[in-house]
Amino acid sequence: MIYNVIKYPDPLLAQKAQPVTVFDKELKKLTEDMFESMYAAEGIGLAAPQIGISKRIYIVDLSFGKKSEDRLVLINPEILETEGKQVEEEGCLSLPDIRDKVTRAFHVKMRAQDEYGKWFEVEGEELLARAFLHEFDHLEGVLFIDRLSRLKRDLIIRRIRKLQKNGEW
Numbered sequence: 001m002i003y004n005v006i007k008y009p010d011p012l013l014a015q016k017a018q019p020v021t022v023f024d025k026e027l028k029k030l031t032e033d034m035f036e037s038m039y040a041a042e043g044i045g046l047a048a049p050q051i052g053i054s055k056r057i058y059i060v061d062l063s064f065g066k067k068s069e070d071r072l073v074l075i076n077p078e079i080l081e082t083e084g085k086q087v088e089e090e091g092c093l094s095l096p097d098i099r100d101k102v103t104r105a106f107h108v109k110m111r112a113q114d115e116y117g118k119w120f121e122v123e124g125e126e127l128l129a130r131a132f133l134h135e136f137d138h139l140e141g142v143l144f145i146d147r148l149s150r151l152k153r154d155l156i157i158r159r160i161r162k163l164q165k166n167g168e169w
């Protein structure tokens with residue numbers, strides 16, 4: 001099943017997501033649906049709140065579905081370590097066509113549970129680290145525009161309001 005990705009300013013995107021406590025078939029199906037939905041939207045990362053489900057789950061696949069080993073599911077993720085700094089343009093499926101430079105750690109080590117509840121650790125650099133941290137922010141109710149300067153954020157919000165008024169958002 002392909003879910004629609006919800007957009008800013010949906011209040012769900014500003015909420016802290018709830019921990020996953022039940023690891024059952026339904027959860028497995030949800031993660032599969034999340035991959036389908038992410039590929040349909042041509043994204044490289046998707047967090048459950050973005051499809052209207054306020055749970056601590058996100059998926060990442062930098063290969064757009066081309067390499068199965070790149071499919072990552074992080075449930076109840078925690079950031080164990082961050083190192084270094086990178087400044088690159090970032091976008092978000094919940095903020096279509098909005099892009100801006102965001103400072104993130106260059107390297108990150110995460111701990112998370114898989115679809116069966118098993119804990120594992122995974123590390124990422126560059127774009128993968130950026131995706132891990134961007135999606136983690138979604139679980140905390142934070143969007144990448146919240147990490148920009150007040151001025152830049154206000155300009156983007158004004159642009160979105162204009163698009164909304166014209167029925168283009």
Ligand code: NI
Pocket residue numbers: 091092093094134138
């Ligand atoms: Ni996003």
